[in-house]
Amino acid sequence: MSEQKRLKELVTGLVVAVGVSKLVDPDREKNEQARLKAQANLQRIRRKRVEGEGDGGDGTDASRHTNRLEDLVLNEYENQVALEVVAPEDIPVGFDAIGGLEDIIEELKESIIYPLTMPHLYRHGGALLAAPSGVLLYGPPGCGKTMLAKAVAHESGASFINLHISTLTEKWYGDSNKLVRAVFSLAKKLQPAIIFIDEIDAVLGTRRSGEHEASGMVKAEFMTLWDGLTSTNAAGVPNRIVVLGATNRINDIDEAILRRMPKKFPVPLPGIGQRQRILQLVLGDTKRDPERFDLDYIARVTSGMSGSDIKEACRDAAMVPMREYIRQQRASAGGMSQVNPDHVRGIRTEDFFGRRGGRVLAAETRSRQTSTANAQSNAPSNEQSNEQSKDSSDGYEDVEEDEDDKAFVPMAAPNRMSPASQAANKVFTRVDLDGHALPPSPAPSSPLSGRKRYALATELVYTESKDQYGSSSIPIYQSATFKQTSSNGGNEYDYTRSGNPTRTHLERHLAKIMNATRALAVGSGMGALDVITRLLKPGDEVITGDDLYGGTNRLLTYLKNNQGVVVHHVDTTNADSVNALISDKTAMVLLETPTNPLIKIVDIPSIARATHEANSKALVVVDNTMLSPMLLNPLDIGADIVYESGTKYLSGHHDIMAGVIACNDSEIGDKMYFTINATGCGLSPNDSFLLMRGVKTLAIRMEKQQANAQRIAEFLESHGFRVRYPGLKSHPQYDLHWSMARGAGAVLSFETGDVTLSERIVEAARLWAISVSFGCVNSLISMPCRMSHASIDAKTREERQMPEDIIRLCVGIEDADDLIEDLSRALVQAGAVTVTLDGFHANDVDAEAATPSA
Numbered sequence: 001m002s003e004q005k006r007l008k009e010l011v012t013g014l015v016v017a018v019g020v021s022k023l024v025d026p027d028r029e030k031n032e033q034a035r036l037k038a039q040a041n042l043q044r045i046r047r048k049r050v051e052g053e054g055d056g057g058d059g060t061d062a063s064r065h066t067n068r069l070e071d072l073v074l075n076e077y078e079n080q081v082a083l084e085v086v087a088p089e090d091i092p093v094g095f096d097a098i099g100g101l102e103d104i105i106e107e108l109k110e111s112i113i114y115p116l117t118m119p120h121l122y123r124h125g126g127a128l129l130a131a132p133s134g135v136l137l138y139g140p141p142g143c144g145k146t147m148l149a150k151a152v153a154h155e156s157g158a159s160f161i162n163l164h165i166s167t168l169t170e171k172w173y174g175d176s177n178k179l180v181r182a183v184f185s186l187a188k189k190l191q192p193a194i195i196f197i198d199e200i201d202a203v204l205g206t207r208r209s210g211e212h213e214a215s216g217m218v219k220a221e222f223m224t225l226w227d228g229l230t231s232t233n234a235a236g237v238p239n240r241i242v243v244l245g246a247t248n249r250i251n252d253i254d255e256a257i258l259r260r261m262p263k264k265f266p267v268p269l270p271g272i273g274q275r276q277r278i279l280q281l282v283l284g285d286t287k288r289d290p291e292r293f294d295l296d297y298i299a300r301v302t303s304g305m306s307g308s309d310i311k312e313a314c315r316d317a318a319m320v321p322m323r324e325y326i327r328q329q330r331a332s333a334g335g336m337s338q339v340n341p342d343h344v345r346g347i348r349t350e351d352f353f354g355r356r357g358g359r360v361l362a363a364e365t366r367s368r369q370t371s372t373a374n375a376q377s378n379a380p381s382n383e384q385s386n387e388q389s390k391d392s393s394d395g396y397e398d399v400e401e402d403e404d405d406k407a408f409v410p411m412a413a414p415n416r417m418s419p420a421s422q423a424a425n426k427v428f429t430r431v432d433l434d435g436h437a438l439p440p441s442p443a444p445s446s447p448l449s450g451r452k453r454y455a456l457a458t459e460l461v462y463t464e465s466k467d468q469y470g471s472s473s474i475p476i477y478q479s480a481t482f483k484q485t486s487s488n489g490g491n492e493y494d495y496t497r498s499g500n501p502t503r504t505h506l507e508r509h510l511a512k513i514m515n516a517t518r519a520l521a522v523g524s525g526m527g528a529l530d531v532i533t534r535l536l537k538p539g540d541e542v543i544t545g546d547d548l549y550g551g552t553n554r555l556l557t558y559l560k561n562n563q564g565v566v567v568h569h570v571d572t573t574n575a576d577s578v579n580a581l582i583s584d585k586t587a588m589v590l591l592e593t594p595t596n597p598l599i600k601i602v603d604i605p606s607i608a609r610a611t612h613e614a615n616s617k618a619l620v621v622v623d624n625t626m627l628s629p630m631l632l633n634p635l636d637i638g639a640d641i642v643y644e645s646g647t648k649y650l651s652g653h654h655d656i657m658a659g660v661i662a663c664n665d666s667e668i669g670d671k672m673y674f675t676i677n678a679t680g681c682g683l684s685p686n687d688s689f690l691l692m693r694g695v696k697t698l699a700i701r702m703e704k705q706q707a708n709a710q711r712i713a714e715f716l717e718s719h720g721f722r723v724r725y726p727g728l729k730s731h732p733q734y735d736l737h738w739s740m741a742r743g744a745g746a747v748l749s750f751e752t753g754d755v756t757l758s759e760r761i762v763e764a765a766r767l768w769a770i771s772v773s774f775g776c777v778n779s780l781i782s783m784p785c786r787m788s789h790a791s792i793d794a795k796t797r798e799e800r801q802m803p804e805d806i807i808r809l810c811v812g813i814e815d816a817d818d819l820i821e822d823l824s825r826a827l828v829q830a831g832a833v834t835v836t837l838d839g840f841h842a843n844d845v846d847a848e849a850a851t852p853s854a
């Protein structure tokens with residue numbers, strides 16, 4: 001046999017032998033690798049402990065009573081578990097990297113670290129002074145529970161067994177139990193040791209009927225061995241092993257397991273101070289726009305977000321300047337060949353509020369910063385029952401530990417904090433216009449927080465609240481006052497005039513759907529305009545329409561007569577008329593579109609552009625009540641402030657009065673919030689709840705109301721009436737309207753040419769209620785000059801050419817045929833139409849009065 005042939009046979013034999021051995025024991029290789037890795041792991045622990053031996057400078061004796069690690073012989077299962085062991089010295093997180101948790105840390109030291117590290121001190125107290133064998137950290141995901149657990153291991157010098165569910169899940173029946181036994185036997189060999197189980201609810205969740213037998217056996221085995229930890233060894237030395245669990249679903253943990261963790265520590269969402277630190281750390285050396293980045297503001301609006309959410313929001317925001325730069329480069333002549341990272345602009349506040357498709361909401365030339373406050377912390381106290389501490393099941397994963405996690409410093413629940421740490425963690429770091437601590441005011445609903453932005457119909461329904469019970473609907477916090485934790489305050493809310501959780505929830509939701517960074521809810525639409533017009537001072541000039549809601553006209557007239565504000569009424573459908581009046585005294589341009597009741601259309605983008613070009617300080621304010629955010633977002637097309645009567649479409653049932661305001665400018669938002677707090681016009685908790693409920697059905701109501709309105713408008717037009725409705729092609733500003741809006745709304749008007757005829761029609765209607773207002777689910781009919789606009793005196797109405805006979809129809813969600821039938825009958829009964837064998841036709845209407853003017 002040649003040398004070459006022999007070599008070939010040898011190699012073949014070896015290959016076969018290895019193959020056969022694999023067939024005989026497919027896990028052999030895996031086990032061997034585990035053994036080697038585990039040995040390497042333990043070797044590191046041993047080396048560290050030997051280095052630390054005799055180093056009793058800190059008063060601890062971590063190495064005392066420890067088994068000689070070089071003598072450790074591990075079985076195959078212990079080897080598998082040993083893969084999850086981390087030497088305390090290898091954990092880069094200590095208590096000094098955690099801020100705001102002093103009380104919890106102190107308790108952790110007393111109840112775990114000292115008994116683990118100085119057992120001789122505790123011996124005289126017997127079992128009473130031993131470390132508890134189980135400790136639970138619970139709270140929302142992404143708040144640093146894992147980091148806290150690791151810090152405990154680091155500080156105590158204990159071996160850290162980071163137990164993953166996959167470690168205990170073995171395919172061979174019975175192996176899982178062996179692994180559980182290995183966890184405890186290894187912990188005994190390595191003690192002091194911490195067995196850390198993240199998401200303990202997944203491993204040791206509530207036992208249920210029908211549960212797999214193996215799973216039940218694992219839990220039973222785990223509990224038996226856990227109970228054994230309380231026993232002492234032959235020398236009377238207690239075990240120094242603690243099972244440390246972390247969960248964001250405390251209610252899902254088996255009762256029997258919970259009893260074995262007598263110490264429970266809430267780790268709530270980060271407070272304002274922690275969020276500032278998180279932002280500092282996560283943003284690191286990310287380039288910031290010195291003029292347009294407000295870290296404090298971002299810290300405030302991220303209230304209610306976990307550390308991992310904030311990190312995700314930062315990641316999204318940081319992409320905006322980069323994306324913008326790449327687009328510019330692609331579009332430029334130089335293309336991508338001349339990219340220079342130094343030319344990428346710094347991150348701005350507005351980058352945190354990007355909109356779907358990367359379109360940034362913020363107007364390029366205007367500051368988009370907003371100040372807001374904090375949401376309530378929902379973390380229950382240590383003593384609270386499990387039921388009370390159930391966290392919302394929002395499906396977020398807890399953050400993986402990495403360097404960035406140093407930022408996820410949890411804050412103790414307020415009622416656990418000492419006055420000193422409360423002072424250090426003072427919640428309200430901002431002051432109002434008078435220099436007083438700024439109480440809570442609304443933050444936007446969704447700084448991106450890494451989540452997809454849905455279509456409006458979805459966003460209207462989808463709410464993000466971290467209610468402690470996961471309530472689907474925001475609770476009504478029917479409370480005027482909120483208890484504080486010390487004389488310094490310390491809680492998020494103090495007095496409902498200043499802020500109320502139900503109102504805050506609504507305001508955040510409104511901000512989201514109105515494409516604003518700040519929304520405010522007050523007692524009525526006119527209350528909203530009152531808040532806005534308090535931005536004016538004597539000598540300021542306001543330019544507004546000549547076809548204007550009566551209440552708006554009344555308030556402006558009051559300001560003109562009593563507050564030294566100059567008010568110009570012009571035809572705002574003609575942008576040139578507005579432009580001609582703009583001067584450096586112009587403080588506000590106040591627009592309605594469609595106008596009420598003549599349904600004229602105003603070109604918001606053109607007027608806003610011209611206004612801002614002529615006077616950058618002038619504010620463009622839009623009353624969007626006629627369309628609602630469902631059909632128009634004036635802030636997207638140049639407005640600075642938008643307001644609406646929440647009594648109308650937003651609530652939809654005419655069972656509350658409400659007003660909402662939205663903007664994207666922090667200073668303006670602060671000023672308006674100041675007025676609301678100072679005057680006490682904030683929306684009540686109960687009405688906030690109702691408005692929130694109404695908003696959720698806005699899309700479906702508006703859809704039906706609009707479809708009905710279109711049918712009615714076409715019906716009237718086809719019977720010879722001149723109808724004012726932007727859904728009709730005959731509307732002279734049809735194209736302009738559709739260039740801005742997503743729908744025509746559900747308010748239309750028509751004239752009869754005769755006031756008494758109009759009266760007869762209105763009074764003959766049965767299904768159509770004679771009522772002011774609009775946007776409600778039931779249909780209304782009114783004569784504006786007698787009703788909603790009666791506050792405009794007859795002379796002014798005449799000057800402004802308001803047709804006294806005009807009838808306004810506000811269409812509801814009823815069956816359209818019923819509405820048409822009732823209206824037909826009313827028209828016939830009132831004598832407004834001539835009936836022929838072919839149907840009926842409007843009697844001659846004064847064409848001049850009835851033709852909508854552009």
Ligand SMILES: N[C@@H](CCSC[C@H](N)C(=O)O)C(=O)O
Pocket residue numbers: 549550551596645772773774787788789791
């Ligand atoms: N009597 C009230 C009339 C309210 S009108 C309500 C609504 N804005 C509408 O246009 O119908 C008043 O004096 O303000």
